Amino acid sequence: MWHFLDKHFEELLGSIMLAVMALIAFANVIVRYCTTFSLAWTEEITINFFVWVVLLGTACAFRDNTNLGMSILYSTLPRTWRVLCYWLGILLCVGFFGGLCWTGTLEVIDEIELESQSESLGIPVWWYTIATPVFSLLIIFRMAQRALKDLRTGNY
Numbered sequence: 809m810w811h812f813l814d815k816h817f818e819e820l821l822g823s824i825m826l827a828v829m830a831l832i833a834f835a836n837v838i839v840r841y842c843t844t845f846s847l848a849w850t851e852e853i854t855i856n857f858f859v860w861v862v863l864l865g866t867a868c869a870f871r872d873n874t875n876l877g878m879s880i881l882y883s884t885l886p887r888t889w890r891v892l893c894y895w896l897g898i899l900l901c902v903g904f905f906g907g908l909c910w911t912g913t914l915e916v917i918d919e920i921e922l923e924s925q926s927e928s929l930g931i932p933v934w935w936y937t938i939a940t941p942v943f944s945l946l947i948i949f950r951m952a953q954r955a956l957k958d959l960r961t962g963n964y
Contacts, residue, residue, distance in 0.1 A: 818871070818946075822864040825857045849928035856936040863943035870901075871950040873958075887964070894964045898955050905944045905951075912940030 836850040869875035882893060916934045924933040958964060 818864040818868045822861050822868075825861050825864075829854045829857050829861075852926055852928040856939075859936075860939045860943065863939060863947065867943065867947045867950045870947060870954055873954055890964045894958070895955075898951060901951055902948055905947045909941045909944035909948070912937065912944060916941060 832847070832850040833854055836847040840846045866875075882890060885893065916937050919932070919934040919937060925931065926933050926936070
């Protein structure tokens with residue numbers, strides 16, 4: 809079970825979220841065209857889940873080393889420069905997602921202290937925004953996994 813979660817956690821969670829997004833968006837379309845009502849809460853869920861899915865996709869990309877990059881210049885560099893660029897890229901990405909985690913945590917703390925409620929469902933807003941720091945940590949974890957694997961294999 810642990811091996812499955814280690815390899816497919818992001819895909820499983822992202823698939824569930826995409827299915828929920830599609831289902832509630834479809835339900836909203838049906839209700840809107842068959843009645844005079846609209847399910848306003850579907851937009852709130854869909855937008856927030858979309859942010860979550862993007863962050864999960866980013867974690868997948870770092871885990872599988874499928875993130876976008878300009879390899880034409882990188883592949884022409886001598887090995888020592890590639891290693892340097894690789895670790896510089898890792899440090900910059902960790903810095904970015906570490907900053908995103910920090911500011912996301914501050915946002916969650918503010919929302920808890922201010923007791924912010926979502927407009928449509930009336931639930932605490934931090935339930936949505938907690939994903940930013942949590943998934944940022946997941947991304948950093950996946951980057952570290954990839955970096956350790958590349959360090960062991962010498963794949964730069």
